[in-house]
Amino acid sequence: MSIISVRHLNYRYPLKKELTLVDLSFAINKGEFIGIVGQNLAGKSTLCQALIGLVPHFHKGAYGGIVEINGINVQESDVNTISEKAGIVFQNPFTQISGSKLTVYEEIAFGLENLGIPQKEMKMRIDQALKLLDIYECRNQNPFELSGGQMQRMAIASIITMRPEVIILDEPTSQLDPKGTEEVFRAINALSKEGMTVIMVEHKIESIAKYADRIMLMANGGIIDFDSPQKVFSRADILDYGVPPPVYTQICRQLGIRNKNTGLYPITLEEAYEWMVSTE
Amino acid sequence: MVIKALSLYQDRTSLVHTIDPITKLVFILFSLSFPLILQNIYWSVGILIFCILLLLLGKVFKQTLPILGLSFILLLSILVIQGLYSPKNETLFFSVGFIRFYEEGLLVAVRIILRVTTLLCSVCILVLTTKPSDLIQSLMKKGLPAKIGYVLNSVMQIIPEMRSTMATISDAQRSRGIETEGKLITRIKAFFPLLGPVIMNALVSTRERSMALEVRGFNSTAKKSYLVEPTFSRIGFPLQIVMMVVLAGAIGWRIFQ
Amino acid sequence: MTSITVKSLSFYYKKEDPILTDISLTFDQRTTAIIGQNGAGKTTLVKLLKGLLKPASGEIWINDQDTRVVSVAKLAGYIGLVFQNPNDQIFKSKVIDEVMFGPLNVGQPKEEAITNSMNALLMVGMEDKKDDHPYDLSLSERKLISIASIIAMNTDIVIFDEPTIAQDYAGKETIKRVIHDLQKKGKWVITIIHDMDFVAETFARTIVLANGKILLDGTTREIFLQKDVLVQAGLNLPHVTQLGYLLEKNKTVLTIDEFIKDSKL
Structure with missing residues (x-):
């Protein structure tokens, strides 16, 4: 069953001449892990914001088409109602901190307080999220004192405690070091395993190739391809859209190592290794 | 930091x-x-x-x-x-x-x-x-609007954050050969290179933060609850x-x- | 003559909480990457090199100038630093004016500043945006503008702090080319960076910082041979190197081309 359905979505920012999103139509199933790739300005972030209703409710401009999330028409609803269905985590961990709370625990509670969730329920959800994302030991620290990876996981915790069915992540690791990136990917993978629908924009191709069920390749506001990672990254023309395939795929393509039946190349380290060893 | x-x-x-x-x-x-x-x-x-x-x-x-x-x-x-x-x-x-x-x-x-x-x-x-948070929470219960409460609460943390942004900006401009200390005239000259980025940064982060707040029920009409009473x-x-x-x-x- | 000498440098804000401890180091014309986890002291080290911070003990000499006594503005003529976030510096309403700001400050005559600025914009591929308003550009384009604004100052040493953040493939390729171009022009390039694939493809020398100390220092190939030490420091290996190790235990492969060449032997 599809949890997100987008039909002929067009969008243009105020004061801009060209469309940022051009006639997008697709559907996402419940529990899927979707990776969105594409070069800068391809429209990835704008699409994320359209799925959550920030476009057109926060950013005005010209809007056309239908975005439905769990049966709710985003344009006819409001951000509050949608935020109970879907949450979003942004690139910069700093600007997501409300700045009004002194501890991580209280910061995560911020959204829940706004929704009027009873105290007992709040604590239960926060404890659960802290443990799932492996930041339980930082719960009494000041949010501004966390490392980037911890801060970003706190931002994720703040969203998932609101119990959305979909979580959207817009380049959540771009400002993190390798360790922080690893921590965030592990956390998101844990969420995905719990059955949450995950939509993630990411430049770290090797990581997204490893975790995603499907990859959406975007360019110039449109969708070029939306298929299994292996199919998308095996495209001969993918670099034309400003996206390099994973290093493993590039190597195997040059060495001609591929699946005889499907003609597709390996996309992860393990796959590449296995296929290389078996062809020797 | x-x-x-x-x-x-x-x-x-x-x-x-x-x-x-x-x-x-x-x-x-x-x-x-x-x-x-x-x-x-x-x-x-x-x-x-x-x-x-x-x-x-x-x-x-x-x-x-x-x-x-x-x-x-x-x-x-x-x-x-x-x-x-x-x-x-x-x-x-x-x-x-x-x-x-x-x-x-x-x-x-x-x-x-x-x-x-x-x-x-x-x-x-x-x-x-x-x-401070207890004071603000008490006032909010007495009818202080939640948004004003938020502003009062966040001022305590955002000002120190802005101060550290300002330190970075000052470093960035000094790195481009600008003197920020010394005579009054030197300080006046340094004013715009410092002010410009401070304002732009504030605008950018305010926009990002308001989106982040928006999706966390900031404008929710539900009756607020409190984690700590x-x-x-x-x-x-x-x-x-x-x-x-x-x-x-x-x-x-x-x-x- | 370009030179950077760091002698038993220590730095702290609070004595019981040292950020850098007893670092001795020289740099040369090799492109150099400084890697390490957040909080390892990388940014503090480059701020000390720039004179933005003063050593708690020890000393740093840049082109025979003692950073403890020379003003930051004077040092700016020898050593340029591109900050992580371009928004921390941009304030002019035209790209070309923004780029020319540094060169004029360090005393370049106007004609020279224009030439240097145009060349710098050309180098980062932004020459056709010279009359645009910087805030009409995307963040990654603004980053390229901030890079050009430092290059135009024509310093002997150029330091980058996380140049590839928020850059896509094309942006990274541009930055890689800029680093090589600068090196060819005889500039010393030092870069703080988290992207290990980029390190392997771009830099000749790599320094690993951990807990305020130098953990490793050598050619990039030597560094990525120290797999276990790196993992312990919270770092990972370039993707291609990982595959190389899986296939042949003790060989360090740094680029895809190397890998292909090896495989065809």
């Missing part, structure tokens, strides 16, 4: 700490208006001593001293000006050479000093023994009543005197 919250709160265990913020606010009002109503300098001294006792009880008297010290210079100048030049001056109190201090002026000055010091002390009782001594409310009654009594006494 350590970002310190702007707060004077002193974390202690004392009876004063257990009193709720609203009662402390009422006390500020009380300590100001009571001597005003009675117009009696002994009562003013009495209230001030009472405030100091409360500060001692709250184990925060030491933190009050620098604040009092700062205002001391200002108060001293009031004493001198009033003592020398008050239009009411008639009775010579004492003189040093040709400088003459008059009783009337000095008395006016003493009253002002007592009032200001009392105000400072009673505000210190509130500020030093109450968590601070527990305060039950004595607060009766104390408020007592203060109100005493004030009413004082007013009555003044009218029928």
